[in-house]
Amino acid sequence: MIFLIFLILGLIMGSFLSASVWRLYKQTGLKSELKKNKENSIIKGRSICPNCKHELAPLDLIPVVSWVMLKGRCRYCHNKIGWQEPLVELASGLAFSFSYFYWPYKFNSEGKILFAFWLVILSLFIILILFDLRWRILPNKIVAVLTAVVAAQVLVKLIFYSGGANTLVNAFWGVVFISGLFYLLYRLSNGRWIGGGDVKLGVALGLLVGGPAEAILVVFGASLLGTVISVPLMALNKLKRTSMIAFGPLLITATTVCYFFGSDIINWYKNLVLIGH
Numbered sequence: 001m002i003f004l005i006f007l008i009l010g011l012i013m014g015s016f017l018s019a020s021v022w023r024l025y026k027q028t029g030l031k032s033e034l035k036k037n038k039e040n041s042i043i044k045g046r047s048i049c050p051n052c053k054h055e056l057a058p059l060d061l062i063p064v065v066s067w068v069m070l071k072g073r074c075r076y077c078h079n080k081i082g083w084q085e086p087l088v089e090l091a092s093g094l095a096f097s098f099s100y101f102y103w104p105y106k107f108n109s110e111g112k113i114l115f116a117f118w119l120v121i122l123s124l125f126i127i128l129i130l131f132d133l134r135w136r137i138l139p140n141k142i143v144a145v146l147t148a149v150v151a152a153q154v155l156v157k158l159i160f161y162s163g164g165a166n167t168l169v170n171a172f173w174g175v176v177f178i179s180g181l182f183y184l185l186y187r188l189s190n191g192r193w194i195g196g197g198d199v200k201l202g203v204a205l206g207l208l209v210g211g212p213a214e215a216i217l218v219v220f221g222a223s224l225l226g227t228v229i230s231v232p233l234m235a236l237n238k239l240k241r242t243s244m245i246a247f248g249p250l251l252i253t254a255t256t257v258c259y260f261f262g263s264d265i266i267n268w269y270k271n272l273v274l275i276g277h
Helices: 002-027 065-069 084-101 109-135 140-160 165-189 196-209 212-235 248-276
Strands: none
Touching: 002 084, 002 109, 065 084, 084 109, 109 140, 109 196, 109 248, 140 165, 140 196, 165 196, 165 212, 196 212, 196 248, 212 248
């Protein structure tokens, strides 16, 4: 039942986040007109059909269900609605529910507070993934909010819960190993190998996973994912060797895996090395 509750919550959040991404993107070119333009406000804006611009009724906004019932078409102009929106909603629902199912902490007072932090972080992750996949952008505003939320989580753990100074030390080394490495690559390549947005994102990710081993696991995991995706696409001539791929989603995916299963993966590797010797 709780799994189902988080699935529904995730579906609703996915719908909201998908709409928010479009509004945030439109705001980038409307800074002078932003106060006058309610359509692009995250809070006051209303969802509209991208084709006929008709304001959507509540019945049109039921996550996934509305798209299925309308057979992927607008109720008013009957033009096709992209499959990306229901896919985002479904992915968000599954991400929320699986976060509960595989939560690595106990659901005591500390675990519940960390879980609340995680759901906020997960929502910001989804926004960044959508931005990077659609426009190859990691907006500074969202990255800054994410960094602030993760820093607040580290502070809560440091002050109120177990870990003490180790929490701060691990967070420091996480930032050094992820963001520091990316900054070095960015400077050496003048931005050809990695973008500045990834360097800034690395600060939040380093704070979140904490520790050099976890940070290395994130970088390795993201690089491995990039290889697994790129090689088949190059073999099919759908991607060139010089093509750029969105690295943000790979980093976020690797960070999520590390956050939930990092300790198990690191311990497995240590045992494997010990057995080998």
